[in-house]
Amino acid sequence: xxxxxxxxxxQQALLVNEAxxxxxxxxxxxxxxxxxxxxxxxxxxxxxxxSFGGSAYLQAYSGTGVNIDRVERYTDAYxxxxxxxxxxLYNYLNQAANIASxxxxxxxxxxxxxxxxxxxxxxxxxxxxNLNPSDISARQNYAQQVQTVAMKFNELGSxxxxxxxxxxxxxxxxxxxxxxxxxSLTTLANEKLQEIAKANADIVKISSxxxxxxxxxxxxxxxxxELSQLVPVSIVENSNGSVNLSIxxxxxxxxxxxxxxxxxxxxxxSEPAIIRVKDLQGEVVYSNxxxxxxxxxxxxxxxxxxxxxxxxxxxxxxxxxDKLAKGFSDIINRIQxxxxxxxxxLAIDKDTMLLTDATENIFESSDGEEINALNIRVNSxxxxxPYLIAAARLDKTDPNYxxxxxGNNSNMLMxxxxxTNGSSELDNFSPESFLSQMVGDIGLKTASINSSLKSQSAVxxxxxxxxxxxxxxxxxxxxxxxxxxQAAYQASARVYSVCNDLLDVLLNLGR
Amino acid sequence: MILRTTNQATxxxxxxxxFSNQIKYNEISQQIASQKKILVPxxxxxxxxxxxxxxxxxxxxxxxxNNMSMAQNELSVLDNSLASITSSLQKANDLxxxxxxxxxxxxxxxxxxxxxxxxxxxxxxxGNTKYNGQYIFAGTNTGTTPFQAVSTGGVExxxxxxxxxxxxxxxxxxxVLAPINVPGxxxxxxxxxxxxTGTGVLKTxxxxxxxxxxxxxxxxxxxxxxxxxxxxxxSTTNIRTNFAAMTARFKxxxxxxxxxxxxxxxxxxxxxxxxLAAAATNLANTELxxxxxxxxxxxxxxxxSLLDYM
Numbered sequence: 001x002x003x004x005x006x007x008x009x010x011q012q013a014l015l016v017n018e019a020x021x022x023x024x025x026x027x028x029x030x031x032x033x034x035x036x037x038x039x040x041x042x043x044x045x046x047x048x049x050x051s052f053g054g055s056a057y058l059q060a061y062s063g064t065g066v067n068i069d070r071v072e073r074y075t076d077a078y079x080x081x082x083x084x085x086x087x088x089l090y091n092y093l094n095q096a097a098n099i100a101s102x103x104x105x106x107x108x109x110x111x112x113x114x115x116x117x118x119x120x121x122x123x124x125x126x127x128x129x130n131l132n133p134s135d136i137s138a139r140q141n142y143a144q145q146v147q148t149v150a151m152k153f154n155e156l157g158s159x160x161x162x163x164x165x166x167x168x169x170x171x172x173x174x175x176x177x178x179x180x181x182x183x184s185l186t187t188l189a190n191e192k193l194q195e196i197a198k199a200n201a202d203i204v205k206i207s208s209x210x211x212x213x214x215x216x217x218x219x220x221x222x223x224x225x226e227l228s229q230l231v232p233v234s235i236v237e238n239s240n241g242s243v244n245l246s247i248x249x250x251x252x253x254x255x256x257x258x259x260x261x262x263x264x265x266x267x268x269x270s271e272p273a274i275i276r277v278k279d280l281q282g283e284v285v286y287s288n289x290x291x292x293x294x295x296x297x298x299x300x301x302x303x304x305x306x307x308x309x310x311x312x313x314x315x316x317x318x319x320x321x322d323k324l325a326k327g328f329s330d331i332i333n334r335i336q337x338x339x340x341x342x343x344x345x346l347a348i349d350k351d352t353m354l355l356t357d358a359t360e361n362i363f364e365s366s367d368g369e370e371i372n373a374l375n376i377r378v379n380s381x382x383x384x385x386p387y388l389i390a391a392a393r394l395d396k397t398d399p400n401y402x403x404x405x406x407g408n409n410s411n412m413l414m415x416x417x418x419x420t421n422g423s424s425e426l427d428n429f430s431p432e433s434f435l436s437q438m439v440g441d442i443g444l445k446t447a448s449i450n451s452s453l454k455s456q457s458a459v460x461x462x463x464x465x466x467x468x469x470x471x472x473x474x475x476x477x478x479x480x481x482x483x484x485x486q487a488a489y490q491a492s493a494r495v496y497s498v499c500n501d502l503l504d505v506l507l508n509l510g511r
Numbered sequence: 512m513i514l515r516t517t518n519q520a521t522x523x524x525x526x527x528x529x530f531s532n533q534i535k536y537n538e539i540s541q542q543i544a545s546q547k548k549i550l551v552p553x554x555x556x557x558x559x560x561x562x563x564x565x566x567x568x569x570x571x572x573x574x575x576x577n578n579m580s581m582a583q584n585e586l587s588v589l590d591n592s593l594a595s596i597t598s599s600l601q602k603a604n605d606l607x608x609x610x611x612x613x614x615x616x617x618x619x620x621x622x623x624x625x626x627x628x629x630x631x632x633x634x635x636x637x638g639n640t641k642y643n644g645q646y647i648f649a650g651t652n653t654g655t656t657p658f659q660a661v662s663t664g665g666v667e668x669x670x671x672x673x674x675x676x677x678x679x680x681x682x683x684x685x686x687v688l689a690p691i692n693v694p695g696x697x698x699x700x701x702x703x704x705x706x707x708t709g710t711g712v713l714k715t716x717x718x719x720x721x722x723x724x725x726x727x728x729x730x731x732x733x734x735x736x737x738x739x740x741x742x743x744x745x746s747t748t749n750i751r752t753n754f755a756a757m758t759a760r761f762k763x764x765x766x767x768x769x770x771x772x773x774x775x776x777x778x779x780x781x782x783x784x785x786x787l788a789a790a791a792t793n794l795a796n797t798e799l800x801x802x803x804x805x806x807x808x809x810x811x812x813x814x815x816s817l818l819d820y821m
Contacts, residue, residue, distance in 0.1 A: 003739030031518050104551050109563055110783075116563055120570040127574040131581050131681065132643060134654055353654050392651070400675025407645055407679055413688065420569060420685045432567045440560035443552025451555060461527060465520045472517030476817040483821075 003506070007499045009065035013492035016066050018042065020485045023071060028478045036220030037073050037471040039214055044069040076470040081235070082223065083460075083467045084228040088295035088462045091229040093453040095300035099167065100312050100446040106159045107317060109439045115324075118152040119432050121145045123419050128390055131413035132339045134348065139386035146332075146362055147378045153325045157373030160321065164314040168273040168305040169266060178267050182301045183274045185230055186264045189298065193245070193258050196220060200242035201256030217241075229245070234297040248292040250277055260285070270307045270315070310317040312445035320438045322372035327425035327434070329363035329371045334425075335363040335414045336362050336390050345390035345411050354403040358390030525808035532801040539794045548785050558782040565779045571685070572768050572775070577770075578681045579761040582691045585642050586758050589692070592640045592647070593751045594699070597744055599637070603630045603716060604740045610723055611734050617726065624723035631716045635666055638699045646670070648695035650677030657695040664704025665715060673697040683764055689757060693750050712743035 004138070020041040030036040046064040109116045125145040129138045169177030177183055199220035206213045224245065225234050233242045238255060247255040252260040261278045267274040275293065277286040286292075290306075293299035307315050314500070337345060337358050347358040362382055366375045382388050392408035394401055422428035429437065542548060552559040606623050609615070616624075638648050638658040649657035650671025659672035671677035674695040680688035700711015709717065719736040722729035794802075 034519075101551075101553075104553055108551055110547075110549060110552065110559060116566060120566070124570065124574060127578060127682070131578065132645070135644065349737070354812065394676055398675060400672050402652055402653040402671060402675070404652035404669070405650065405671055405676070407649070408651035408676065409679060410676075413680060414680065417686070427770055436560045436563035436567070439552050439563060440556045443554075443556030443559050446551075446553035447556055461524070465516070465524065468517045468520040468523075469515045472519050474515065474517045477515075479817045479821070 001370055003499050003502055007496055010492045010496040012065045016068055017485045017489040019068055020103055024478050024481045027473050031473045031475060034169055035218050037075050037218055038473045040072045042069040042072050048367040062125045074471050079467045079470055083463045086460050086463050088228045088232045090456045091297045092295045092300045092433040093456050095297035097449050097453045099304040100449045103314055103317050104442055104446045107442055115152050115435055116150045122149050124413055126415045132408045133391035134406040139389055142389060143383050143386040150376045150378050153232050153373040153376045155430055157321055160314055160318045165217060167301050168219050171266050171269055171272050177273060182228055183264050186262045189230045192223055193252055196223045197253050197256055197258040201240045204256055212241050230296045230298050231293055250286060275301050324434055325376045326371045328431045329376055330425045331418055331423045333361040343393045343395045347390045348387040348406050350387040355392055360388045521811055525811055528804040529808060532804050536797045536801050539790055539797055542785050543790050546785050547783055549783055562779055565775050569775050572772050575683050576768055579683055579765055583761055585759055586754050588642045589647055592637045593747055595659045596634055596637050597747050599630050599633050600740055600744045607719055607733055607737050607740060613730055620723045620728050624720050627720040647692055649700060650694045650722050665702040668696045668701040674691055700781050715739040
């Protein structure tokens with residue numbers, strides 16, 4: 001035991017407090033860094049002892065100063081995994097709400113420019129034609145309004161189709177998958193996977209037992225969090241500091257190796273984009289993991305574009321719109337051309353101005369397929385010669401039947417009846433009530449997604465503040481630490497200078 | 512319970528408060544600007560459906576109103592024609608009464624025959640009345656002249672016969688149809704001079720004319736025609752009365768349809784239109800909350816730091 005040993009202790013204390021200040025400074029500088037976990041210096045007294053004096057009864061032990069035990073990184077594995085889970089769900093709902101509101105905007109009938117407005121003009125034209133069945137201008141008007149309905153169907157159908165193509169591509173359009181949202185999101189997820197595997201490798205390389213590189217860990221945690229925004233992620237920590245990562249049970253990263261790569265390929269009309277998993281050798285190990293992606297924004301994109309009808313999807317909306325287009329055109333075509341209860345639908349021959357059997361359909365499909373919202377169009381013959389529209393319906397075997405009965409409006413009355421009574425083609429709904437059901441359904445489902453998003457957002461912000469409470473930086477706390485270490489540093493320096501003075505005294509004793 | 516908070520968390524929380532107040536503020540301003548409570552279906556799905564159904568109902572009712580007003584125009588033309596026919600028949604009746612007294616000489620009867628022939632012409636031209644380009648007494652053969660002279664004498668009816676599907680119907684409410692025409696053969700009948708057969712007042716008038724022109728005059732036929740002409744006047748008047756009743760019915764229906772429209776409009780307005788006073792109050796409240804959250808945020812973010820006291 002000597003003065004120099006006190007000086008050594010003081011010197012070491014200076015170094016230790018300097019290091020502690022360093023950590024505080026690092027914390028403060030990273031106060032706004034996303035994903036940064038605060039660090040704390042854990043000090044401990046040196047366990048080596050030194051004895052005072054020579055005589056046995058004076059024997060006492062004193063410590064040999066302070067040491068940095070470790071620099072602790074504040075994390076909470078449970079909160080982090082919980083946060084990731086909630087974040088995945090939040091991003092799923094957020095993406096879904098965006099897409100739903102897009103669908104709702106397309107199908108917004110409340111602004112008076114939608115399909116209902118087209119139906120209204122159509123039935124008004126039918127009323128006018130009903131009053132003047134042989135009048136050419138009433139017929140032209142009717143043909144125009146029929147055209148308006150078809151074009152509105154086309155417009156809505158293609159808006160929905162474009163929205164879906166932008167999400168998952170269209171199997172019939174070359175290159176549409178590569179420019180789709182799911183493609184870019186999957187590419188992003190693959191980049192994240194790669195970076196996480198690289199971070200794993202770096203962590204294993206740099207860390208020594210018990211000493212983990214905080215900065216790298218923070219980076220990796222941030223990457224995992226970003227990945228969890230896209231897909232559901234779960235991780236298992238290894239003893240060497242690396243993590244194994246899996247997507248809903250499918251292993252993607254094992255230690256420093258990325259064992260799985262996501263791959264998007266074009267599928268079918270009902271499932272345009274299929275996500276597969278390839279292993280290290282590029283072999284496909286999972287041929288379709290779409291159903292595994294039940295959370296995260298990639299999952300939302302897949303679900304909103306999928307065929308399932310329970311939740312609001314673009315495809316289910318398209319299917320309903322197609323059904324309406326098909327049902328409406330079937331009803332109108334049936335009334336236009338078919339013999340019903342022995343009575344024949346009758347158009348007017350424009351040359352003789354006499355009734356003649358109506359053979360031309362009003363609606364037809366532009367591509368030969370079954371009529372849907374996209375391919376519905378008005379028969380061009382009807383547009384050219386509106387006299388081909390059947391306004392009359394008579395029993396031709398009736399001895400009183402006369403081809404001159406061009407004032408007969410029985411067929412138009414049947415058209416008008418479509419508005420009041422349901423038709424079997426549309427599940428016993430009338431076209432307009434089918435439409436309002438459909439719009440109401442979209443509204444209800446969008447509202448339900450929105451309210452889920454709202455509550456999920458509250459949950460996420462709660463979890464986020466909990467996580468932040470465990471890992472984040474508080475300036476006041478750092479300021480107190482700063483002051484604390486500053487004081488300790490000043491005091492240690494004082495001890496050193498006192499010892500120095502005493503040494504001077506000793507050195508001057510001999511003069 | 513959180514025992515420790517961080518600067519990032521505080522900042523984010525304050526940002527969230529401001530955001531949520533701002534979103535609410537924007538929503539209310541948008542409602543006020545559009546004067547509508549429901550902008551997209553998800554704002555209130557049930558009411559959205561109701562609004563769409565009301566729109567459809569209102570457009571239907573407006574269609575019925577239009578139908579009835581068009582029909583009333585046509586019915587007034589029809590009524591005028593029927594009135595003229597009645598007065599023509601009345602005149603024929605007077606002539607027949609005059610002719611029936613056997614004191615008239617041949618010359619007198621000849622001039623009466625000329626008058627009767629003119630009445631026949633007149634009645635036929637009334638039977639060919641057109642409205643809006645359509646022959647109104649032709650049943651549904653609205654493009655064909657219903658009463659056409661036959662080369663062998665007389666007049667034939669080429670419209671839809673009264674036993675056939677002559678009716679032209681209009682819709683005046685859901686599923687309720689009203690016929691707005693009467694077939695010409697029921698009204699006037701026809702006459703074939705070659706076979707001397709026919710029906711209705713035309714047959715009577717033609718035969719009356721023939722009886723007056725005959726030498727010697729056929730007083731039996733003239734006397735017999737008196738009852739028939741009276742019968743024709745009665746049936747024409749009956750038809751007139753029926754259509755007058757229908758016009759009255761249209762007027763009544765119009766009133767009730769207008770009432771329904773008014774009700775639907777107010778119902779729709781209740782669901783769709785904004786209560787401006789409530790919205791303005793809401794906006795003021797939200798503005799207050801927004802201001803408060805910003806004031807708090809600026810305090811928390813700028814001032815509350817230990818550094819200020821060192």
